[in-house]
Amino acid sequence: MIRLSAITPSGPAQLGNYLGAIRQWAAEGTDQDVYFISDLHAMTTSHNPARLRSLAREQLAVLIAAGVDPRSVAVQSDLVRELGALTWVLECTCTYGEAARMIQFKEKSAGQSSVRLSLLTYPVLMAADILLQGAHEVPVGDDQAQHVELARVLARRFNGTYGEVFVMPKSVVPPTAARVRDLADPSRKMAKSAKDAAGTVFVLDPPDLVRRKIKRAVTDDLGVVRYAPDAQPGVANLLEILAACTAKDPKELASTLSGYAELKEATAEAVVEELRGVRERTQALLDDPAELDRVRAHGAERARERCSHRLDAALRMSGL
Numbered sequence: 001m002i003r004l005s006a007i008t009p010s011g012p013a014q015l016g017n018y019l020g021a022i023r024q025w026a027a028e029g030t031d032q033d034v035y036f037i038s039d040l041h042a043m044t045t046s047h048n049p050a051r052l053r054s055l056a057r058e059q060l061a062v063l064i065a066a067g068v069d070p071r072s073v074a075v076q077s078d079l080v081r082e083l084g085a086l087t088w089v090l091e092c093t094c095t096y097g098e099a100a101r102m103i104q105f106k107e108k109s110a111g112q113s114s115v116r117l118s119l120l121t122y123p124v125l126m127a128a129d130i131l132l133q134g135a136h137e138v139p140v141g142d143d144q145a146q147h148v149e150l151a152r153v154l155a156r157r158f159n160g161t162y163g164e165v166f167v168m169p170k171s172v173v174p175p176t177a178a179r180v181r182d183l184a185d186p187s188r189k190m191a192k193s194a195k196d197a198a199g200t201v202f203v204l205d206p207p208d209l210v211r212r213k214i215k216r217a218v219t220d221d222l223g224v225v226r227y228a229p230d231a232q233p234g235v236a237n238l239l240e241i242l243a244a245c246t247a248k249d250p251k252e253l254a255s256t257l258s259g260y261a262e263l264k265e266a267t268a269e270a271v272v273e274e275l276r277g278v279r280e281r282t283q284a285l286l287d288d289p290a291e292l293d294r295v296r297a298h299g300a301e302r303a304r305e306r307c308s309h310r311l312d313a314a315l316r317m318s319g320l
């Protein structure tokens with residue numbers, strides 16, 4: 001059983017990525033799974049080449065440092081030839097209407113005067129990611145479920161038209177993990193590409209910066225520490241972060257804390273502690289480029305081996 005997950009290097013890995021995904025990948029993933037650093041997807045909107053390259057490398061280091069099985073991690077662009085080839089074949093089985101119907105495309109392109117064509121077609125690249133690796137399950141949130149559905153449609157169509165090549169993937173709800181909200185605006189989820197980084201704790205932030213950001217987190221003027229996500233979203237977010245770092249229940253934690261200052265201090269210290277090891281190990285990996293290159297090449301080789309027969313079959317059966 002192969003599960004495929006991905007993180008996009010559109011910014012440095014943040015606390016939500018870590019508590020909500022990376023930590024689970026390290027704890028529950030197997031060497032059969034695939035974890036992509038999806039740098040090709042990070043090119044669908046304006047990007048800086050040097051920054052993209054360094055963010056992809058950094059995220060690779062973060063995943064390995066967090067304990068994700070290095071054999072299961074690959075940088076997507078290391079397979080750009082394979083993925084590019086299958087994307088073309090799949091684009092030739094997908095209609096414009098199907099791509100234009102994607103909610104993410106509608107949302108991200110709305111009001112833009114110029115839109116990269118890849119923003120329209122990237123769900124087809126995502127289908128190639130999934131189908132080339134033969135993934136059975138793709139754990140995704142609601143926002144990506146439609147893209148996995150498109151991958152199913154394209155797999156079924158290809159198999160029906162040219163012959164059985166692809167495994168039918170399905171989207172699955174990821175195991176309940178922490179959902180971290182922006183510290184400056186708890187109505188939004190914490191995201192690595194947020195305009196204002198004050199509300200985002202990055203995995204590699206030095207401890208004092210983590211403390212400062214958490215100290216400035218938005219709360220409210222009710223002055224009571226209660227776990228009430230609707231009425232007190234800022235306080236509830238801090239309680240959830242603290243709970244995720246200490247493996248405790250946010251409601252129980254609330255009853256042990258007497259005020260916002262105490263809540264922030266406890267949360268800041270728990271986050272600093274939680275990130276300390278991964279930050280240090282990431283730094284050590286970044287300081288040893290030869291080792292990181294070795295790990296990267298090995299992961300890419302494995303992902304390539306897994307997909308080469310399927311790619312050959314798909315090209316041949318579609319007439320190439």
Ligand code: ADP
Nearest residue numbers: 007008016017020021178179180189190191192
């Ligand atoms: P981002 O929103 O930071 O660009 P990605 O789309 O690269 O994140 O997602 C990588 C993984 O991190 C996904 O599994 C996603 O569900 C998870 N994730 C991202 N942000 C958060 C968050 N604020 N809280 C919990 N999980 C998150």
